[in-house]
Amino acid sequence: MKSPDQLQAVPARSSIRPAGAAAATLLVVSNRLPYDIGRGSGPKHRNVGGLVNALEPAFLSRGGTWFGWDGISLPNARAVEDALASPHAFRLPSGVDLCGVPLSERDVARYYNGLCNRSLWPILHDFTGKGVFDPDDWERYVRVNRRFADVVLARSRAGDRIWVHDFQLFLVPRFLREGGFRGRIDFFLHTPFPPSEIFRTIPWREEIVRGLLACDTAAFHIPRYRDNFAGAAAALVSATASPAGANSLDLTHAEGATRIAAEPIGIDVPAITSLAGSRPVQARARRIRAAYGERPIVFGAERLDYTKGILERLYGVERLLRLRPETIGSFVFVQVVVPSRHVVEEYRRMKRDIDREVGRINGEFGIDGWQPIHYGYRSLDRAELVAHYLAASVALVTPLRDGMNLVAAEFVASRIDGGGVLVLSEFAGISEVVDGAVLVNPNDVDALATAVSQALAMPADERRERMDRLRPRILSNSAQSWAGRCLGLGSPREAARPAGTTAVGADPWATA
Numbered sequence: 001m002k003s004p005d006q007l008q009a010v011p012a013r014s015s016i017r018p019a020g021a022a023a024a025t026l027l028v029v030s031n032r033l034p035y036d037i038g039r040g041s042g043p044k045h046r047n048v049g050g051l052v053n054a055l056e057p058a059f060l061s062r063g064g065t066w067f068g069w070d071g072i073s074l075p076n077a078r079a080v081e082d083a084l085a086s087p088h089a090f091r092l093p094s095g096v097d098l099c100g101v102p103l104s105e106r107d108v109a110r111y112y113n114g115l116c117n118r119s120l121w122p123i124l125h126d127f128t129g130k131g132v133f134d135p136d137d138w139e140r141y142v143r144v145n146r147r148f149a150d151v152v153l154a155r156s157r158a159g160d161r162i163w164v165h166d167f168q169l170f171l172v173p174r175f176l177r178e179g180g181f182r183g184r185i186d187f188f189l190h191t192p193f194p195p196s197e198i199f200r201t202i203p204w205r206e207e208i209v210r211g212l213l214a215c216d217t218a219a220f221h222i223p224r225y226r227d228n229f230a231g232a233a234a235a236l237v238s239a240t241a242s243p244a245g246a247n248s249l250d251l252t253h254a255e256g257a258t259r260i261a262a263e264p265i266g267i268d269v270p271a272i273t274s275l276a277g278s279r280p281v282q283a284r285a286r287r288i289r290a291a292y293g294e295r296p297i298v299f300g301a302e303r304l305d306y307t308k309g310i311l312e313r314l315y316g317v318e319r320l321l322r323l324r325p326e327t328i329g330s331f332v333f334v335q336v337v338v339p340s341r342h343v344v345e346e347y348r349r350m351k352r353d354i355d356r357e358v359g360r361i362n363g364e365f366g367i368d369g370w371q372p373i374h375y376g377y378r379s380l381d382r383a384e385l386v387a388h389y390l391a392a393s394v395a396l397v398t399p400l401r402d403g404m405n406l407v408a409a410e411f412v413a414s415r416i417d418g419g420g421v422l423v424l425s426e427f428a429g430i431s432e433v434v435d436g437a438v439l440v441n442p443n444d445v446d447a448l449a450t451a452v453s454q455a456l457a458m459p460a461d462e463r464r465e466r467m468d469r470l471r472p473r474i475l476s477n478s479a480q481s482w483a484g485r486c487l488g489l490g491s492p493r494e495a496a497r498p499a500g501t502t503a504v505g506a507d508p509w510a511t512a
Helices: 050-060 077-085 105-124 135-153 172-178 205-213 223-237 269-276 279-291 310-323 345-365 382-391 406-414 445-457 460-476 479-487
Strands: 026-032 065-074 089-091 097-104 161-165 184-188 217-220 240-243 248-253 256-262 297-303 332-338 373-377 394-397 421-425 438-440
Touching: 026 050, 026 135, 050 479, 065 077, 065 105, 065 135, 077 097, 077 135, 097 105, 097 135, 105 135, 135 172, 161 172, 161 479, 172 184, 172 205, 184 479, 205 223, 217 223, 223 240, 223 248, 223 256, 269 279, 269 382, 269 406, 269 460, 279 382, 297 310, 297 382, 297 406, 297 445, 310 332, 310 345, 310 445, 332 345, 345 373, 382 406, 394 406, 394 445, 406 421, 406 460, 421 445, 421 460, 438 445
Parallel strands: 026 065, 026 161, 065 097, 161 184, 184 217, 217 256, 297 332, 297 394, 332 373, 394 421, 421 438
Antiparallel strands: 089 097, 240 248, 248 256
């Protein structure tokens, strides 16, 4: 992984897309770049999140250009136009180019905090009661998606391949087609896709479906999400599905055919296992255990979000202490919450609720020299995170709904010692991929308490047997292999394209 201060400026627009270059290029498009590249020469902040953590190692190993918001909120539309006329880009030492797509303060407020976070995010996670549908937010979402497509189109050639990521950019594939791009477009959705009857609560549901159907392929984490999309496409645009392999369906619709597939995302396995085996990280894990008096550690870490089940997890720990007072003083629950969307009032309110409940539970159950919950509101770098994974006896990963959940995968990959117990929500996508976790319904506070108690008391041989079942599936599904599978999917549109619109020869992205 490259350090943020290793980024190197790309001085000119032509450096991004050399005019004489003949080889096809992979163009990755996501809402955010992996770094907030800014406009100065100082160190660059690496963004934290499942998409960046999974995609960056695969992308860096193959090269190309990555498009996304550069982290700058410009004051007005005129500033955005000026930024478009002078594209902001950096080059990583690996040769990968980062190209910024400018957003204004109003774009961030309406497109991102508005339509993405108040409309799409809750509905995609089945929280229908939290969805807010503002036509002005939608208009801004359309405008920003078109801007992303325009920036990519200005730097693409026939034969290039475009890989679009996540719900913030549902409309980009259609705008790319409308702009004249006839090459290969792939899409990956990093969230769940809900059942059709939930998805159809979105007023602009048909536009979203048509945006994805402009792709050659659209991939989802698990078969259920893939099938939910197929159901929505059938109901909204009369698409028909036919089998296309073990994990794929072909959707035939008015404008052709799109292959949809289930391809669970992976993690950077080599980086995680290397850190877990390093002396500094192992020494840090020993210090963490010592800091809590060598008591068993129950560990949780996630972004601040209502989908993550953080409050429910606190109540589960409280329930365990109440039902089994003999456990008081016998373990610690370490919960790290990574700041997220702090400008959204609902998230600020949730932060206050978590602070209050941690204080209340610690006040009621704490004794001299011990408190049950150790709570931090901060980011952890990867080495520190892996050290906590190694120090923990139990990982408590209990979202109310999650597309996949890479914390669970990272915990398993970190446990090169074969120890640790994963307590996992049955509503995380990864629960349908792995075997060996203690599954729990995070809405059931008694079940949460029982699962934590069971994990803490689990005999060593059962812990090892469960981890032996978990690790092969996680270790074999690296980020690199996931990218290879996604981009190795066949396309029912490929043969119908005119000559010169697809890359010639073997595609290195189609192998892992």
